[in-house]
Amino acid sequence: MNFENILVEKTTGLARITINRPKKLNALNKATIAELHIAFDRLESDLNIKSIILTGSGEKAFVAGADISEFSNFSIEEGKQLAREGQEKLFNFIEQLATPVIAAINGFALGGGLELAMACHFRVASENAKMGLPEVSLGVIPGYGGTQRLPQLVGKGKAMEMIMTAGMISAEDAKDCGLVNHVTTLEELLPLAEKIASKISRNSAIAISAAIMAINANFKEGVDGFDAEIEAFGICFGTGDFKEGTRAFLEKRKPIFPGN
Template sequence: MAYENLLTEQKDRILYITINRESKLNALNRQTLQELNKAITAAIADQSVGGIIITGAGNKAFVAGADIAEFAGVDQQGGTAIAREGQSNVFDLIANSGKPIIAAVNGFALGGGLELAMACHIRIASDNAKMGLPEVTLGLIPGYGGTQRLTQLVGRGKALEMILTADMVTAEQALQSGLVNAVVPQTELLAKAEEMTAKILSRAPLALAAAIRSVNAAATDGVNGFETEITEFGQCFSTADFKEGVDAFLNKRKPLFTGK
């Protein structure tokens, strides 16, 4: 499918989604969010896609934030709708995907851009990346899950510091706080994301999805994460991949998982 603001390319089982608004530092306008919803929904349903890498076009920015021009003149009801639709249609869609989604963060990841990266399961940053949630400088707060996911990743104190000061952090500071999983030179960013995605995709697909659901349950209100883990663990025993994995282990060979 052709998109106006996204570039998509599939190599083997990895789908690459590049947010392609370089002149706007890849800011997330309404159309880009709609296209992300369509691209990710299609990838989740496509059996040939095992995992997704999301990045931004150019060297300056992953995503420099939401397109603030679209916020002008919006009232309280409209602002609530922007946040609710964005979270449901894009950010929660990514976080709850049973297929691993990795953010390759190049350059600035600010506001909605950092929220997009945080919704992904794993974040790889280039050494020139800078991240932050500057919404309070506009009289706003993060609205795409930023207050929740940043707290989960770096803890309450650091999350409040970043949100209330609106200060950016460097890639190394993000690594130290647990905001990103790895930092590499910019020229190696996609290669590192590909390497990690390929390693993940060598594992059992149904087990990967079960693991994501179980980890997500830890941060879901009203859900007992331990019970989720127990249930998901038990269900793995009914899969052909489990039988293949055990047989491969016992016979000292590489498993051939089929996602069944």
């Protein structure tokens, strides 16, 4: 399938999705959200892909927000439906993806753009990146998971301040408060993300998938994360990857994981 708003590239073990709406600073609209869902769904089914990097085109923006022109006249019910569909189709979908997703933030990540980056499993940013949730300056609140994921990452107080002031923080500030893992130059952003992805690819994809599930369980209401971890830990013992990994360790060699 040919996409209109995103680019998908594959190399050995790695896929890169680039949101490609530079004239709109890669703003999210319904069509882009739908295309991203399709792309992530297909890549998760591709057993050759061990990691996915998500970034934006150009040097100005990862995603500069949602496309406000699409919903400025929405009713209450239409607003609820917009948030519900977006969360289910893309943001929660990425968070629960079995394949690791790294957000490479190459500029502005505002509103829905920051919410998209926070849905990824972790984030790296370029020095010129600016991040924030400015929704209250438009008379609305973050609707794609921002009020939930930001406190998980930076703490309640910092999240309250960022959301209430509608301000932006720098890449270094984002690193200091745990919003991003690494900050580097714009030129080195994708190479850094690829280096991390390469390290991930050496490990068991089955175990990584189980780890993602167990970590996410800790943040789900009514779910005991420790129980989820115990269950996932036990299941790993029945996999070919576990047998190969332990055998390779005992034989003092690098494992060749079968992926089952």
